[in-house]
Amino acid sequence: MAEVVGGLGTSHVPAIGNAIAKGLQQDPYWKPFFDGFIEARAWLKRIKPDAVVMFYNDHGLNFFLDKMPTFAVGAAPQYNNADEGWGLPVLRPCRGDAEFSWHLIEGLVGDEFDVTTCQEMLVDHAFVVPLQLLWPEGDAPPVVPVAVNTVQHPLASPARCLKLGRSIGRAIASYKKDMRVLVIGTGGLSHQLDGARAGFINKEFDMECIDKITANPEGLINYTVDDIVRLSGTQGVELLNWIAMRGALLGRVSKAFCNYHIPISNTASALLVLDNEAAEARRAA
Numbered sequence: 001m002a003e004v005v006g007g008l009g010t011s012h013v014p015a016i017g018n019a020i021a022k023g024l025q026q027d028p029y030w031k032p033f034f035d036g037f038i039e040a041r042a043w044l045k046r047i048k049p050d051a052v053v054m055f056y057n058d059h060g061l062n063f064f065l066d067k068m069p070t071f072a073v074g075a076a077p078q079y080n081n082a083d084e085g086w087g088l089p090v091l092r093p094c095r096g097d098a099e100f101s102w103h104l105i106e107g108l109v110g111d112e113f114d115v116t117t118c119q120e121m122l123v124d125h126a127f128v129v130p131l132q133l134l135w136p137e138g139d140a141p142p143v144v145p146v147a148v149n150t151v152q153h154p155l156a157s158p159a160r161c162l163k164l165g166r167s168i169g170r171a172i173a174s175y176k177k178d179m180r181v182l183v184i185g186t187g188g189l190s191h192q193l194d195g196a197r198a199g200f201i202n203k204e205f206d207m208e209c210i211d212k213i214t215a216n217p218e219g220l221i222n223y224t225v226d227d228i229v230r231l232s233g234t235q236g237v238e239l240l241n242w243i244a245m246r247g248a249l250l251g252r253v254s255k256a257f258c259n260y261h262i263p264i265s266n267t268a269s270a271l272l273v274l275d276n277e278a279a280e281a282r283r284a285a
């Protein structure tokens with residue numbers, strides 16, 4: 001049977017992709033950020049995932065404002081990257097696992113999440129930058145992309161996103177193949193890219209989010225989307241991807257590692273690595 005072996009939340013700023021392309025990992029501006037991923041990669045070597053489910057938001061590459069699904073799941077054998085206009089190199093396609101995708105989709109629709117299914121799907125910086133950070137050699141396992149709309153209101157509530165994650169967590173646990181699955185949520189934490197509050201960051205709220213994502217995700221579900229915009233910035237609502245990630249961790253969860261660094265570009269960048277203790281215990285047995 002498949003099992004969720006861990007969860008990981010990370011920011012997804014395009015400038016990180018540019019820093020990788022230019023080899024700036026040791027640059028004083030970038031070093032505290034990139035150093036956080038050394039430990040995350042060591043953790044990945046220990047938990048050895050065979051597959052990834054990634055909650056992220058598309059920023060206009062695959063979906064635009066004219067057609068915006070609230071939740072969309074990739075069901076393709078591979079996912080292509082393309083030029084978003086950030087000046088980043090277009091990366092090689094990422095492997096998918098269509099059979100696993102369809103199993104997750106069956107579970108979601110069975111749980112009354114009427115998702116959009118995508119047998120072709122371009123993936124943007126929110127998807128490829130985290131993969132570059134975690135698998136710099138380009139050897140990431142197959143990934144199922146789950147796109148959550150954080151771009152055009154109305155957005156799904158934190159409560160709904162937690163339930164989405166839980167539905168996927170149950171679907172993973174019912175998959176017949178022996179597979180170790182890592183669940184990732186990308187984006188956040190607090191940031192706002194435009195408008196009167198451009199540059200807005202809220203460290204206190206970010207710390208609350210990191211604590212609650214780790215130990216008490218229900219503690220976030222009474223916030224409305226408007227509350228999160230107010231507390232975290234217009235793009236800080238990417239927190240919804242972290243909430244969905246956490247929902248998929250149905251075991252006893254503990255923090256393996258965390259890094260928080262202000263700012264990367266306009267963003268309070270965060271990395272949170274979570275162990276699922278139920279899986280740990282089974283592995284040790």
Ligand code: DHB
Pocket residue numbers: 012013014015059187188191193235238264265266267
């Ligand atoms: C930035 C952050 C994002 O989440 C994003 O999608 C694009 C840009 C930034 O801080 O520059």
Ligand code: FE
Pocket residue numbers: 012059126187188235238
């Ligand atoms: Fe973003």
